[in-house]
Structure formats: structure tokens, C-alpha cells
Amino acid sequence: MAGNFGKGCHLHLIDGSAYIFRAFHALPPLTRKSDGLPIGAVSGFCNMLHRYVEGNTGPDAPTHVAVVFDKGSHTFRNDLYDQYKANREAMPEDLRPQIPLTREATEAFNIACKEIEGFEADDIMATLACRAREAGGRVTILSSDKDLMQLVGEGVEMLDPMKNKVIDRDGVLEKFGVGPERVVDVQALAGDSVDNVPGAPGIGIKTAALLINEFGSLEDLLDRAEEIKQPKRRQTLIEKRDQIELSKRLVQLDCDMELPFTLDDLEVKEPDPEVLLGFLTKMEFRSLTKRIADNAGVEAPAIPEPATAADAPEAAPDWPAIDAASYECVSDMEALHRWIARATDLGTVAVDTETTGLNEMLCDLVGVSLAVAPGEACYIPLAHLAEDSGEGLFASDAVAEGQLPMDQALAALKPLLEDAAVMKIGQNMKYDAKVLSRYGIEIAPIDDTMLMSYALHGGEHQHGMDTLAERYLSHTPIPIKELLGTGKSQITFDRVPLDKATGYAAEDADVTLRLALTFKPQLHRARVTRVYETLERPLVPVLKTMEMAGIAVDRGTLSRMSGKFAQKMAELEAEIHELAGEKFNVGSPAQLGDILFEKMSLPGGKRGKTGKYSTPADVLEDLATEHDLPGRVLDWRQLSKLKSTYTDALQEHINPDTGRVHTSYVQTGANTGRLASADPNLQNIPVRSEEGRRIREAFVAPEGKVLVSLDYSQIELRILAHMAGIDALKEAFRQGQDIHAMTASEMFNVPMDQMTPEVRRQAKAINFGVIYGISGFGLARNLRIPRAEAQGFIDRYFERFPGIKQYMDDTVAFAQEHKRVETLFGRVIHTPEIGAKGPRAGFAKRAAINAPIQGTAADIIRRAMVRMPEAIEGLPAKMLLQVHDELLFEVEAGAVDDLIGAARSVMEGAAEPVVKLDVPLVVDAGQGANWAEAH
């Protein structure tokens, strides 16, 4: 087939850059054994090329082929629009060195490898495809990139190499709703969040296709925009005309580039086995080398085994048994330096800190343990007291013998713990990082076995070290109680004798290291590497900074409120005793139940698990029509709750050193991916009742600063609309409509302008019910209507929004088949109870329905939090709290608007570029001197 490209020729264009990225993300992080060079993407790429060459030998084989790559990050599109591809995530460090190797690989296969500085692969392919078609040849583009679909047409088709699916005119029509010649028009309107093509706000692919089909072309549409019926859409198209026209130029591929080569240069050539095998041998691809050598009938070149097997990915568990007596207690600087050198050499070390308490903002550092290999661990005591130092009143501060001076030891450890080239592995590393930070050490980079377990096994079990050691190492670590005792006679870790402390502390580091060796290779196989790398690990330093910042709480405000509550409670208590005719503990539901349902014989008494009457608020509310007493008890309970849980307990949590309250976020606290807040919980500070909301007045900004609150509006309903694909809901969100009113209007056939608050309230309850896995019983109880009526509402809702029912059924079916569900970002939530019988089945199904929605919302705010520090860098602002869909900041008064702008933009764009939601994310902002005003 030598000679000029023309009729009968068949050109294959391979989208090399797309292949590399896919290979990189799909494969585990393989490294070249001899030197640890990352080569996962190169390996995947070579396997692909090999399969390609093998698979294209028949009569339909290509006569010409090229692998085309992007080159350079600045293209003519950046000159048109400086934001083009601006929010693209940086190339992963491990991928960077592999790029030139993939060029080398292509040449080794003797395939033409084409790239031009300052041009995207797409434009090169576009130009080649056009020239080939003009010359009368056929073209197949091996890619699934929708940006290339505009090239499809007579003589040009695409082939999705992963699915082996041909994308022709019909395929494009299916994807875009228009033919290839109008694809750019649709793209210009719909925009593209991945490439940051703006498009027309509020218009997605479907709406765009509708408009283009109606008006014929983008130009006609823009010229006749006045004729569009929908007012919002009309306005958008008129106002954003420039932006849309710019978008078209961004998505339009260049079919007429100047190329420094011709089609004839792309002629298919046989690879030279010697060159190819030389490259594969250099890369140390054993199996591919052998396969290709066998095919070529030559002997496979030998690949030397690496000298050490230290980095074998599958660490065979021929580990030594865990033996607390085998660990070293480090008592001199020479030994300490030996351990540090070993850890630095290896590049990996497990670390654990021992302290005098569980509050990392108050406790003192007592010692540090390190583990470098299974069975090889040490403990470095730093602040143990002498054994005969007595207890209680007679305690002395005599320091134990055989310990390094703390400042000297920490000075030696600091370079290791802060060394960017040494991975520090921990179990709940946030705790250790906070303690160490108070001693001047900013530990990084880190890996965390608790978070690995959460990513791998969320929903299956808890992720504490004892649980993990038991399950995955069949080992029961020494219980801390064995060292400290319990209750009143409990001692602190600094009073534990060194030998016992060494066994316990070093064992923790050893166990942590073994858990990391177990979990790390599993992350890829379970397809949760991205979850771990983007949603779990990078959140640790963010949470650490927030927790250490704390929030200012005004003790005087709380104290005054406490006094008022106490007074009012005493009055109510007297009234209650009077009404009951006897004194009893109002705080005891059991005693109250007896009074209400036995002594006073009021109706509706139900007994709980322990045979006692239950007296929850809704029951008391119903009884309030029968008697004065239940209402008084409700008032008393509200005050009691506010006083004990908030105005009193919160004061106890004000840190004497900082004068602020420091919560602790439990990253693995909720199965769905939500955070939990503890000690104290700052995610359930009252807001719904007027009296309760006043508690928030005690959360204040210091002089000259302001609290700013930003919260996602209706994020879970938006996610439901997207995931279940409900067009009516999506459209309502795009139009910025009142979603509950819109639901009510659809369900009850009430026009929006005649909506009553009561009907809207019912629709709102249904919307929430859907997110929770609605049941007639639950809705009936919530709305206080008969169950049959509630069921009627649900039936009507499903009739109107059949996609919701479909989503719920599909989700449950998926959970039953796979024993897990997933969020849009790939977070896995295991549902082991899904097959249960009896009432547990209902619980499990509802949890499975809710988890992807709640979990996706949790993922989104996590992504925002991870990006936030960079986004607000330079602003005099601190992120303080997260309350599921809200972030609270403390900011200097002059920078409030800047902060709101920066934070809002991060939050509203947090799903991108991984997920393109069909609905906008909207963030509301508030500000004030205290949290009540800011919210």
C-alpha cells in the first residue's frame, strides 16, 4: 500500500493522551522494580498498543495509523479565553515522568507518534480526519471523547475502544440529540465544566438540542432569540450572546492546521522486534516481553530480578508474630538516630504518639513509637514519671530514668516527621498531628489506616485499631485498661512503667504498619483509591487546622442563660408537682409515665423495650389537649435540654489556654461519608426554636472580626433530582423555583400563585420523606394524618414522578445484588443488612436509598473543604466549623465580601470536574457578630 493516501485507504487515529489518563487511573500504582519509577500508565498503554496491533490484521485493517498527543498547556484557546481548562486538576506527580515514556513506547511499536507544541490532540486529529476524507479515504477515531464527535460523518466514525462500540451518526444523535454537524452548536450552549467552557448558564445538553433543533442552527437561534417562549431562557440567550459565541469557538476543532507531516507519513509499518523488545525490557514488563518475543519467534531477553524485594506490592504475610516483649525502648540519642536513619532510608514509617489524655488540645505528649517493618518497632519515652512517684496528693514529678530529654528527642524527630520524602503512617493521624503540632512539629506527608479502612469497609464495621487488628491481623492488642486501670483509680500514661509502655506503644505502631501494608494494595482493587486520595487523606490537615482554630464562645452569655433556665425550671417543676399531686423526678420518663398513664389514666400509653411507659414529645403534645401537665413537662424538657447540653456543658469545653471551644470531627463517624462532631458536638447547636437559637448568640467573632456562614441550598434534593433524573425537578432548580411549592403544585394541581402554606408544608414533608426512603407510616406520623391518606400522597407522588420510584427500586436492587451502594464520587457504602428479614429489612432498604444521596452531598462539601485553604489563602479568614451543608468562617470585617466570593465559588463548583451535575449548586451566605446573626 505504498504511495499516496487516497481511495481505499483507512486511517486510524488514536487519542493517546486520553489513553494514558485512563490507564493511569484504572491501574494500580505499578512501579519498575529496579528503581521504583512509576510505570503503571506506560504498562497499560503498551498493553493497549499490543492488543491494538494484534487485533487489526484482517481485511479491514488500517493502512495508516497515528497516535496523537496533546503538547504544552497553552493553546490558542487560552488566548481566546484565559479561563479555558482553568479548573483542570494538576497532573498527578506519578504520571508526569510517564508521559515521555509513552511517546517512546509508540515509536517502539513503530507507530507514527504526532504532537505539536501548543496544540491539542483533538485539533491534530480533526485536521488529519478532514484531509483523509477529502482524499477519499476512511477514518476511524479510537476515542470516546465527546469533543471529537463533531468529526463524525460520511467516511468518519469513532470507536470507543473500551466498550468496543462504534459511534456513528446515530451514536452522536443519541448523545447530543443533534447530528455531528450541529454538535458544536449544542456544546456552545451547554458548555463544559471539565474544560471550563462557559456556555449558556442554566442550559444543558438536552435543552440545547431542543433549541438547535427548533431554530436550525446556533446562529439562527441567537439572531431570533427574541422568539424563545421561556422568559428566563430568552434573557440568557440575549444577554450571554458573546459568551456563547466564544464557547463555540472554544469547542470548534481546527480542521485546517498546518501540519509538518503528511498522511503518507502515517503508513502502517511492522514493528522491529529488536527495538520493541529493547524498550519493553528496559521497562521491565515481564509478561508483555515474553508474549511479544514468543509471537516473533525469538527468545525473550532476560530481565534481572531486583536486588531487594522490599517494595513487593503483595507483602506476603510471612510476618513475624506480634510480640510486645520484642520491641526496643529507645533511651539514648545514638539509638534514636539509628531508628530515624532507618525510617528515612525506607521512606515509610508508622508513627504513634502516647499522651496523658484523650483531648488532644489539652493533653501532654508522653512518648512516640515508630515501626519500620512488621515486628520492628520501638518506643521513645519522653515524659514518663518515676515509678515510685506516688499517686494522688502524694504524686511527685520525679522523672523516670532512661529517657531522652524531650526537646532534644523532638528536635531529632522533627526532620523525619516533616520529611516530604518519608510517608508517615498512623491510625487516626489527625490526633497525633494535633498533639505534635502543639510541640512545633507539622507532620507530613501522612497515610491513615483508619481512613483506608473507612474507604474500603465503610458500613461493614467500625474502624478503631482494636477492631481492625482483630479482623485483619487476627490479633488482640494489649487493652489500654491493662496499663491504666479504670474508674477512679485510673492513672495517666506518664505513670506507666517504661517496659509496659514500650510493649503497648510499639505494638500500636507495629499493628498500624501491618494494617497499612494490608489495606494500601486493596484500595485500587476495591476502586476506592480516588475516594481515599481526594476525600479522606487530604481532609486530615484541613480538619486539624479547623479544630485547632476553635471558635470563640462567650462564657458570660451562656452563664446568664443558665441562670434564667434554672429559675424557670424550678417554677415549672413546682407547677408540675402541684398538678401531679406528688413530687417526682420530672427528668425521669419512667416516673412521668406512671403518673400520666397509671395515676391519671390518660390515654395513649405505650410501653418501651424495658416495659416502661414511653413519653416522647409527640405523645405529650397530643396529651396536652387533655391536661395541663404534659405541656408543662414539655416546657421543662426544652429548658432542661438547653441548660444541661448547651449552656452548662459548653462552658466546660472552653479551653483555658485559647479561650475557645475546639470540637473534634470524626471523619469515619457516619457510614454515609458525613463527618460527626464530638467533644463537644457543634453540629447540633439549637436553631429551630426561638429560645434555642439564642444559644448561638454565645458563638461570637472576636473584636474586629465577623462570622460568615455559607450553606448549600437544598443540596440533597438537587442530588436526588440529578441521580434519579427527574426532568421536572431539575428544570425547577435551574429556574430557581421554590421546589416544595412546585412539588405541591404538581401533586395537588394547585397553581403556584395560589399555593397555601399548608399544602406546601405537606409537599415539603414528602420531599424529605423521599430522601429518607419514604413509608406511609413515617409520613403519616410526621404529618399527623391517617396512614391511608399519607399512602395516597405517596402514590400520587410516584405517579407524578415515576423516576423517583424507579431510582428507589433500582438502588435497593443494586444493594441486594452487591451488598453495597455508591455515591457519585465512588464512595462505597456497604449494606450488609440488606438481606435481613423482619423489621431490619425495612431499615436496611431505607438506609440504602438514603446513603447515595446523603453521601454524595457529604462528598461535595468535603471536596469544597479540601480546596478551601488554597482558595482563601491570603485572606484574613479562617474556616472554623462544618455542619453537613454549612461552612462557618471567621473573617476580618474588611474582607467579608472577598471571603464570601471565594468560598462560594469553591462550594458551588465543588462537584466539578469529576461530576457534572444536571442541576446548579446554590450557596446562601450570611454574616454577623455571632452565629445566630450569621446563619
Added chain:
DNA sequence: CTAGAGCGCTCG
């Protein structure tokens, strides 16, 4: 005396 279960209430 202490740990843990149960209840009830707070939040999203």
C-alpha cells in the same frame, strides 16, 4: 461504685 442500655432531644 461503675459501665452500659434506654430514652429523649438537638442538628442537617
Added chain:
DNA sequence: GTACGAGCGCTCTAGC
């Protein structure tokens, strides 16, 4: 027997 996901303070009791 039921709305989903959390944490915590109080009461009460089983068991040391």
C-alpha cells in the same frame, strides 16, 4: 415496627 444520618445528658439497673 418504620421515616435517613449523627452525639450527648440523664436515669436506671445489673453486676462488681
